[in-house]
Amino acid sequence: MAEPVYRRVVIKLSGEYLAGPHSFGIDQPTVDRIADDLIAVQKLGVEVAVVVGGGNMVRGVDVSSQGVSRSTGDTMGMLATVMNCLALEAAIQRKGTPAQALSAFVMPEVCKLFTRAAAHKSLAKGRIVVLGGGTGNPYFTTDTTAVLRAAEIGAQAVLKATNVDGVYSADPKKDPAAKRFDRLTHSQAIEGGYKVMDATAFALARETSLPIIVFSIAEPGSIGAILQGEGRGTIVAG
Ligand SMILES: Nc1ncnc2c1ncn2[C@@H]1O[C@H](COP(=O)(O)OP(=O)(O)OP(=O)(O)O)[C@@H](O)[C@H]1O
Numbered sequence: 282m283a284e285p286v287y288r289r290v291v292i293k294l295s296g297e298y299l300a301g302p303h304s305f306g307i308d309q310p311t312v313d314r315i316a317d318d319l320i321a322v323q324k325l326g327v328e329v330a331v332v333v334g335g336g337n338m339v340r341g342v343d344v345s346s347q348g349v350s351r352s353t354g355d356t357m358g359m360l361a362t363v364m365n366c367l368a369l370e371a372a373i374q375r376k377g378t379p380a381q382a383l384s385a386f387v388m389p390e391v392c393k394l395f396t397r398a399a400a401h402k403s404l405a406k407g408r409i410v411v412l413g414g415g416t417g418n419p420y421f422t423t424d425t426t427a428v429l430r431a432a433e434i435g436a437q438a439v440l441k442a443t444n445v446d447g448v449y450s451a452d453p454k455k456d457p458a459a460k461r462f463d464r465l466t467h468s469q470a471i472e473g474g475y476k477v478m479d480a481t482a483f484a485l486a487r488e489t490s491l492p493i494i495v496f497s498i499a500e501p502g503s504i505g506a507i508l509q510g511e512g513r514g515t516i517v518a519g
């Protein structure tokens with residue numbers, strides 16, 4: 282079995298993917314399957330922190346187009362990520378692996394607050410860390426959160442686990458002629474305006490010299506395959 286390329290990673294888990302075959306909400310079999318994949322990755326000897334998205338429930342931009350202020354919409358989106366985070370934490374724990382949800386918001390009845398110290402402590406104890414609440418600030422995304430947390434906790438890479446198998450020249454769901462890139466620099470990703478991640482996330486990754494790998498989680502075991510250098514995805518690195 283190939284050795285993992287990285288020893289500590291932040292995985293950005295698509296919120297949208299957690300809805301499974303549905304258009305909204307949390308599909309438990311999907312969450313359970315992802316929990317299995319994360320546990321398998323940890324067994325490879327990789328320390329794992331997961332930043333969970335919220336696209337299966339609320340995106341601030343969508344809510345604000347209905348009349349709610351953008352800041353309130355974004356706060357609703359961040360709270361949605363906390364719900365996803367709790368679902369994933371519970372699924373991992375049910376399978377007998379320790380997990381710890383940490384939130385960007387103070388919510389002591391729900392879970393502990395994210396601090397670098399809390400994340401380091403949990404990782405050192407062999408827990409899978411599940412990060413909810415985004416950055417805690419409106420106008421950001423969980424992609425940017427993933428890069429930020431990776432820099433904060435000293436992770437070696439950000440793995441964007443999503444519903445496409447890499448970065449394309451155009452959205453592959455809209456343009457069947459779009460071409461997939463094997464590799465891009467951060468600057469090329471920003472200049473290309475590829476909407477698979479927001480430019481803030483790419484810019485922070487460039488600033489902090491963090492590689493980002495964009496890949497599909499549709500196939501069970503795909504996170505482990507990426508970490509063993511065998512999966513299909515786009516690497517965005519300087
Ligand atoms: N150039 C591109 N290359 C690849 N995917 C793209 C591109 N432009 C747009 N996309 C779209 O980006 C989506 C992935 O980004 P998005 O942030 O929506 O994913 P996500 O991580 O699933 O989000 P969330 O966590 O908010 O649910 C894909 O579904 C894809 O259709």
Ligand SMILES: O=c1ccn([C@@H]2O[C@H](COP(=O)(O)O)[C@@H](O)[C@H]2O)c(=O)[nH]1
Pocket residue numbers: 296333334335336339340341342354355356357358359362414415416417418419420421422423424426
């Ligand atoms: O730092 C953050 C992170 C997220 N948000 C809001 O949450 C939703 C869901 O996150 P996704 O990254 O889209 O999955 C997002 O649309 C924002 O509204 C935020 O405000 N700040």
